[in-house]
Amino acid sequence: MYHYTLHQRITRICEQQGLLLNGDDLGFYTRLCANATAIDSLYRSLYNHHLASDALFERLLLTLIQGHQQRNRELRKRDTEKAAKGQWFLSNEICGMSLYVDRFCGKLNDLPTRLPYLESLGVNFLHIMPIFESPAGESDGGYAVSDFRKVDTRFGTIDDLRAVQKLMQEKEMYLMLDIVLNHxxxxxxxxxxxxxxxxxxxxxxxxxxxxxxxxxxxxxxxxxxxxxxxxxxxxxxxxxxxxxxxxxxxxxxLNYTNPAVLVDMLDNILFYANLGVDILRIDAPAFIWKQLGTTCQNLPEAHTILRLIRQCVEVAAPGMALLGEAIVAPKEIMKYFGTDLYTAKECDVAYNATQMALQWDALATGDTRVMLAAQQDLLQKPFGCTWISYTRCHDDIGLGYDDSMITAAGFNAYEHRKFLKEYYSGTHPASTASGALFSVNPKTQDARISGSLASLCGLERAIAANDEQAINIAIRKILLMQAQSIFLGGIPMLFYGDEAAYTNDYSYLNDEGKSYDNRWMHRPVIDWQKNEKTKEAGTIEHRIFSGTQRLLKLRKQLPVVGDYKNIRWITPHNIHVAGFIRSMDESHLYCLFNFSNKAAYLTWYAFKEQGYGISNLYDHWNEQRLTVGSDHEYLIIEPYSFCLLESGSY
Missing domain, CATH: 3.90.400.10 (Oligo-1,6-glucosidase; Domain 2)
Incomplete structure (x- = not known):
């Protein structure tokens, strides 16, 4: 709806700030006018009662103008290129890695020498974990920020960061940084x-x-x-x-009932945008609004703030997408993509933390029914938004899916969670995992799980026992887990070290600032001599690196894997197998994953009932052509293995 008075006010402020409304600044001015009513409405719904509401709204408009003025020509050009692609972040060609600069390579000015390693793996999107100033010993891994605009000297300088971004841009790589809005x-x-x-x-x-x-x-x-x-x-x-x-x-x-806080943090957001950030990861958005008598999590006003920020970013830095790091139940996470008039207009990206945890559930139990019970909720993600799909990240693994999903699969929820905690902490007799419980609540016994991908998949124990068969099984588990994350839909995000078989790093126990937090066991210090082994055929490092490399290469070759709301889960004919179909035009990709320690038999009817009339398939992973058999015959999937079967042209 057109708001004449607001439009006139915007024009006056833009002219006062020297914008060329019929020249270089026309695009910005058009976006501001187009989004002004929504920005005004969202802002007023939060702050209309505040005594300084109107003055701070004018400051908000000035912040947008200044953010635009500080955006250089290269970034404006990239904005235009991204706009031409539509939702650029839905592409099958984007593959990411998350890393701590100091633990990965030392300092920011060392990172350029390691970019070829990432490129060889297939990574073209980098999430650099928090690098802005935070006090040693009280940093929470960089999430306790003391200066939003100063790179901590442990990592280098802001100029070093700009140099990294420039080089990444030349290499057509994408950059993600964090901003901590809550505190x-x-x-x-x-x-x-x-x-x-x-x-x-x-x-x-x-x-x-x-x-x-x-x-x-x-x-x-x-x-x-x-x-x-x-x-x-x-x-x-x-x-x-x-x-x-x-x-x-x-x-x-931070107290977001005070609009001055919002405006100042918006200014920081646009500072990050003008550093060349492609996706801004908003840490802990579920907590940003507090209200007595509530849990102070996931409140409607938190969503209003995120929608307001999204509208403002769309005006001043339209090429930057927003990721909401909300690790909440499936029904709640959908709200962070926006609802009603703001569907697909809140956060562009969110972590698929539920699916990540469900993969670990299936790996421990060999049973995919809990995973399948959750999919109806996860499929509600609106078109135009995407997931970060991942097997492991810097954080713990929370078992954040609903008890109802566990019950629907035929399990007792309490006993099921108890088993998972015992399995991954390595105390269950059937476990091969080397992990630890994190943040145990002594009242409820709720806990999360720490441990590296390799250690939780059994590689640490297998190497210690010099058990070649166990090593082979662990490697299969690792690639199985990565494959499902990479082909499920969304931006696949590897965690550094996982591509090179890093097991738990216990050196954190000797660091007073880290020893109280066992999540540091899966945040390794990279030994580049070990990483050189990724080039030596036959080594564990090479087997995992080359397998991951193949998965990323295949993903980039298959447009059907782009996140275009084109996924359908297959009827569970075998409880050990999780399968889904990715479809585009006449191409259908059947992705099947056996989470069992035994071979799984899947009836060919599972393919026929989809209605596509297929007779032949090509398995991209195992590089073989298959003929669809009779209903009483089976596709056999080896233990902890998977198939990527395409029909159509291949």
Missing amino acids: TSHHHEWAVKAKKGDPVYQDYFYMYDDRTLPDQFDATMPEIFPESAPGSFTWNKEAGKWVMTVFHNYQWD
């Missing part, structure tokens, strides 16, 4: 001013003189880290106040 380090300048009693900056956080309101909040807020950081508030002696600290006592939650 800052207590060493951030806003927190420092708040500690000194500045009322302006005390209003940037949740700060209270006594326990009255903190106790009311705590009554309904679940503990995030009950072992290491119980409760959601910390007493700050310097300020003489209780401060909301949902994650750790050194991370102060």
Whole structure:
């Protein structure tokens, strides 16, 4: 709906800022006018009651204008190229890796020398884990930021980052960085001013003189880290106040009921956009709005803020997509893509954390029924958005799928979760895994799982026992898990070290700043002599590297794997096999994964009932042609193996 007064106001401010409305700035001006009503409506729904609402809205508009003015010609050109592709991030040609710079190669200025390694693997999208200033010993892996615009000296400088981005852009590689919207380090300048009693900056956080309101909040807020950081508030002696600290006592939650916080953080978002970030990973968006009497998670206002940010980014940096790192139940995660008028207009990308956990469920049990029970919810993702699909990441593995899904598969939910925790922590008699429980809640016994991909798949134990058969099985498990993530749909995101068979790194136990957090066991320090073994045929490193390399190469060759809402799960004729079809035009790709330690037999009727009338298939992974047999005959899939079967032209 056209808003004349708002349009006039925008024109006046743009002209005052020297924009050429009929020249170079026409595109920006057009986008701003087109999105202005939505921006205004979303903003007013949150802040209309605030005394400084109107003045801060004008500041928001100025922030967008300045963000546009600071965007260089190369980035504007890339915006245009991406727009011509539509939703560029849906492509089958994008394959990613997530890494810690210091643990991967040292510093940012060392990273260019390692890009050829990534390119040889098939990676063209890099998620560089947090690199902005955070205090040593109180960094939470970089998620306790003390300066959003200064690269921590441990990693280099902002100029080093710009140089990496420029080189990546020349190589047609994509870049993802994190922004932590929910909180800052207590060493951030806003927190420092708040500690000194500045009322302006005390209003940037949740700060209270006594326990009255903190106790009311705590009554309904679940503990995030009950072992290491119980409760959601910390007493700050310097300020003489209780401060909301949902994650750790050194991370102060930002108060988004104050519009000044939103505007200042939007300014930081556009700073990241103008560094050349292609996807901005918004950390912990589920927590950004707090309200008494609630869990302070996944509240409607949090979605309003994300939608507002998305509209603003679309205006000032249209080539940058937003990823919402919301690790929540399937029905909740769908809301982060947007609902109603904002369907597919909130976050462009989200982590498919549920599917990741379900793969680990299937690997431990050899049973795919829980995985299949969850798919109806996961298939609700709207067209135009995508997943980050992954087997492993920097974080723990949470068993965040609903009990109803476990029950639907015929299991007792409590006993099932108990088995998974025992299996992956290595205490179950049938387990081959070497992992550990993370963040055990002593009241509920809820826990998550730490451990590297290789160690959880049994490679650590197999190597220790010098058991060649167990090593072979572990490698098959690793490639099985990676294959399903890579072909399921979304942007596949490898975690560094997994491509080169890294088992748990226990050196974190000797670091006082890390020893309390066993997630560091699956965040290895890369030994480049070990990585050289990826070039030596027959080594474990080479077998896993070359297998992963093949998977990524196949993905890029098959447009049908692009995320165009073109997936359908196959009827479960065998409980050990998870299968889905990716379709495009006349091409159909049947992706079948056997999670059992025994050969699986799948009736050919499973293919015929799809209605495509196929008689021949080509298995891209095993490089063989197959003839579809009679209904009483079977496709045989070896233990912990998979098939990528295409019909049509091949």
